[in-house]
Structures are given as structure tokens and as C-alpha cells.
Amino acid sequence: MSGMNREIHLASRPQGWPTAENFRLVTTEVPTPGPGQVVVRNRFMSVDPYMRGRMNDVKSYVPPFALDAPLDGGAIGEVVAGEAGGVKPGDTVLHGLGWREYALVDAKGARKIDPDLAPVTAHLGVLGMTGLTAYAGLLDVAAMKPGETVFVSGAAGAVGSMVGQIAKLRGAGRVIGSAGSAAKVERLTALGFDAAFDYHDGPVSKQLRAAAPDGVDVYFDNVGGDHLEAAIGAMNVHGRAAICGMIAQYNATEPPAAPRNLALVIGKRLTLRGFLVSDHGHLREQFVQEVAGWLREGRLSYDETIVDGIEQAPEAFLGLLRGENLGKMLVRL
Numbered sequence: 030m031s032g033m034n035r036e037i038h039l040a041s042r043p044q045g046w047p048t049a050e051n052f053r054l055v056t057t058e059v060p061t062p063g064p065g066q067v068v069v070r071n072r073f074m075s076v077d078p079y080m081r082g083r084m085n086d087v088k089s090y091v092p093p094f095a096l097d098a099p100l101d102g103g104a105i106g107e108v109v110a111g112e113a114g115g116v117k118p119g120d121t122v123l124h125g126l127g128w129r130e131y132a133l134v135d136a137k138g139a140r141k142i143d144p145d146l147a148p149v150t151a152h153l154g155v156l157g158m159t160g161l162t163a164y165a166g167l168l169d170v171a172a173m174k175p176g177e178t179v180f181v182s183g184a185a186g187a188v189g190s191m192v193g194q195i196a197k198l199r200g201a202g203r204v205i206g207s208a209g210s211a212a213k214v215e216r217l218t219a220l221g222f223d224a225a226f227d228y229h230d231g232p233v234s235k236q237l238r239a240a241a242p243d244g245v246d247v248y249f250d251n252v253g254g255d256h257l258e259a260a261i262g263a264m265n266v267h268g269r270a271a272i273c274g275m276i277a278q279y280n281a282t283e284p285p286a287a288p289r290n291l292a293l294v295i296g297k298r299l300t301l302r303g304f305l306v307s308d309h310g311h312l313r314e315q316f317v318q319e320v321a322g323w324l325r326e327g328r329l330s331y332d333e334t335i336v337d338g339i340e341q342a343p344e345a346f347l348g349l350l351r352g353e354n355l356g357k358m359l360v361r362l
Contacts, residue, residue: 036129062111074127175200183251332356
């Protein structure tokens, strides 16, 4: 193939909060597919909080991003060259090589999606990794039971907003969410949360006690820090926490000050369990069937914040870390 391709490289590793200087827009040639490969013209890409951890050169559950090379992440696009493994030009596919306009993808790593089933962006969010994270964390990891009280931090984000709605659809007695603005709190109420609060309005522990006077049975943690401390304090005996993320400390340069009440885990016999969505692939078919049904019936809603242009991808990511998104943050290429 011929033509020019733009991609975002990691120029340097952030120290604390990332800045625009940590990224570089690079122009290359559109790749040519080899055996078993296809070229995908990306239409949408995802930016996600976990990507911040991959910018550090530390050992983790996934390798760090390489310097002076394109970042990667979930993307959806159209195959424009190559044919292999049942994937051919014209197919719409989901794959893991975002942060570039054209991606050279191993056909076995591209999953065909039906663009008529739902808007294609849903496969990066509500019907994709985001939705499965919420579903698996709430129902498998935390094993929520009907009638229980559920607290979700970062509840207006892509994962958190799904957790709260799934909890209600699966029979939770009370669902509480925290968010970072009055507008987000209002949106959570519209989505069916029984109570929501802006964590800027006062100590999280105090606001959570007011919202959950009878305690919390399940905590879905996207934030860590003072939210985790507040949840531990509010949780009932045998409460369970699904630890999905700790965005409060992703950019920290010092150890977190909280939680300071971990000793309560003993007397309350709490379970705090970290998880990765990749460990729950066995739930995918069940998840898609159930969530797609709720979408068709109009019982589940999702929000998207879309930024236009590959050159704006770094700012979209920084905006995500600042909490400027409502629901899933996406870049349209």
C-alpha cells in the first residue's frame, strides 16, 4: 500500500502526571501486509486509565510501552488490505493496535464485529472490555447477591456507570456512586443509582455513611485512596470489594496516605480482591447475551465522550485522567 500514516509515540516516561511533552506525533508510511496479516484503517480508538501504568518502566501484568514506538490499545476499524484467517477487506474488526491511523494486525488478533448489531463504538465500551470488566467484577469477583448494597467509586466513568446499572438490573437493594462533579452526580441519578455524591463536597467517609446508613456489602473500586478507606469503614461483616483500579494514585510520586484502616478487614472478615478482565473470558458469551438484551430493551444506557483526530489522542488521555469524560472516552480517527 502507499500513503501516509500518523501515529502517537511515547516520547518520554512521565514523572507524576503525564504532559503533552511525553507524546510525539509521528508520520510513517502505511504498512504493507505480509502472510497472515491485514491492514486496518482505524476509525475509533480507546484511551483507558490502565495505560498510565504502562508508561512506567516497571514489571507488571503487561509489558510497559516502549519509548519512541507507538502506544497501543483497543481500536475498531475497517480492513483495507490483506486477507487471512477469514478476515478480508471491508470487514469491520476489533483489535489491540490503536494510537495510529493504519494498523498492521495479525489476522488472528482481529475479531470481526457486526456493525449492524450495535454502534461500532459499543464494542470498545459497553459490549467490549469495559462492559465485561464491570460485569465480571461485580458478579464474579464480588459475587453480588440480590438485595445487597453496592458502592461504586468513579461511578460516572465507563466501567463505573455500567457497574451501577448492572447491579440494579441484577437486583441490588441499594446502589451508591461517587463522582467528580454535580453534573456527573445528576447523571448517575438518571441512570438509576439510588444515591450519588460529589467527592469534592466533603470527606468521602462522611458522605458514604450518609448515603449508606445500613452499611455496604459490595464495593467496586476504581479509585483507591480515601475511597477505599471509606468503603472499608462502611462495609458490613463479610463484605466484598472488587479492586479494579486505583486512579487516585496512578500519578502519585509518594506512597498513598490511605487506606489507614486496613485492620478493620480482620474483624469484619472482609474480602478485598484485585482482578483483571483477561481472567474472565469464560463469561464473555453470557455477558454479551445478557447486556445486548438489556440494550435492546432500553433498560441499560451508556455514555461516550468522543474527541476527534489522532493528534488529539494525548489530550483525550490526559482529559480522562483529569476526569473530564462522561462514560467511555474515545478518539475518532
